[in-house]
Amino acid sequence: MTVLLTRRQFAGALALSAGGALSGLACPAIIRPALAKPAEGLEILGAPNGSTIVLLRLLQSGALDAAAPGASFRLWRDTDELRAAIVSGRTSLFTTPTHVPANLANRGLPLKLFAILSMGHLFVVSGDESIKSFKDLAGKELVGFFKNDMPDLVFRSIAKGYGMDPDKDMTITYVRTPMEAAQMLASGRATTAILSEPPATASIMMAKKEGRTLYRSISLQEDWKKQHNGLGLPMAGIAIHERLLDENPELIAAMRAGLPGARDWVMANKAEAGQLAEAKMDVKAHMFANALDHFNVVAEGAASLKPGLVAFYETLLAFQPDALAGKLPPDSFYLNM
Structure with missing residues (x-):
């Protein structure tokens, strides 16, 4: 489980065409309240990442019942699936890595970034006690995942910021998924790995059962902040279709009112949050609960975090322009919560 997309999933996003045109009215400020209606039968899609638990809790709590009666939840696994749900109108609300919307x-789809749920959950985990800072990776062998995708690009950007070349100053072997890297690390087949959460926590827990000690050696989001004037790494959030703003303002209001409390409940009730994650997100409850402190979960409006998002997007554009269709999104893309 991770907020990050494979290269195949990236390709799916890049192939996505525009759809779901937004209908407009001449005097929306006057007639919008009369047209407002509950978002009945809304299917909420969740990315398989830890921060999705905040929206899941909001739904479970009943805070959306009046504005979205009969709303359901399911995970989306790749961007082809997400595209089909958006274009068909089955969903107008989903959690997502922030580069996807x-x-x-x-590329023309009328989407907005509503809120940020995670300020980064990438770590270097190692059995090597000598690795305490990024520069300690010089000359080391690492396992990485999703080459040329978001986690790899973040790592490479940080390396560049420290004057290092990850293709020359260290040796990185790539595997398909972060869980595969975590299993290699836990079994002793690798010493150091770049991992997301919850695989980072899983590797540490699995190794401990085998009598081995792994260390959470480097927080990539902390190094990112050092290199970006204190700006965080806004990796995952909630995106919406524009039509919700016009047709379902009550749902938008319910999310604005309820998300901070849902986030606080998750962090105050980790065991229960883990049980909810196991029921809805295909992850072990105890592992999820142990990983929660490392998800950097927040509930903040996208517009308030725009400087950090722009810095993040600019990094992706520098390394992989197709990740954002070659440009920054317009100012109207970022919503207040």
Whole structure:
């Protein structure tokens, strides 16, 4: 489980075409309240990442019942599936890595970034006690995942910021998924790995059962902040279709009112949050609960975090322009919560 997309999934996003045109009215400010209606039968899609638990809790709590009666939840696994749900109108609300809706908006789909749920959950985990800072990776062998995708690009950007070349100053072997890297690390087949959460926590827990000690050696989001004037790494959030703003303002209001409390409940009730994640997100409850402190879960409006999002997007554009369809999203892409 991870907020990050494979290269195949990236390709799916890049192939996405515009759809779901927004209908407009001449005097929306006057007639919008009369047209407002509950979003009945809304299917909420969740990316298989830890921060999705905040929206899941909001739904479970009943806070959306009046504005979206009969709303359901399911995970989306790749961007082809997400595209079909958006274009068909089955969903107008989903959690997502933050680069995905930016890419789709730049390709014509009427999407907005509503809120940020995670300020980064990438770590270097190692059995080597000598690794305490990024520069300690010089000359080391690492396992990485999703080459040339978001986690790899973040790592490479940080390396560049420290004057290092990850293709020359260290040796990175790539595997398909972060869980595969975590299993290699836990079994002793690798010493150091770049991992997302919850695989980072899983590797540490699995190794402990085998009598081995692994260390959470480097927080990539902390190094990112050092290199970006204190700006965080806004990796995952909630995106919406524009039609919700016009047709379902009550749902938008319910999310604005309820998300901070849902986030606080998750962090105050980790065991229960883990049980909810196991029921709805295909992850072990105890592992999820142990990983929660490392998800950097927040509930903040996208517009308030725009400087950090722009810095993040600019990094992706520098390394992989197609990740955002070659440009930054417009200012109107970022919503207040």
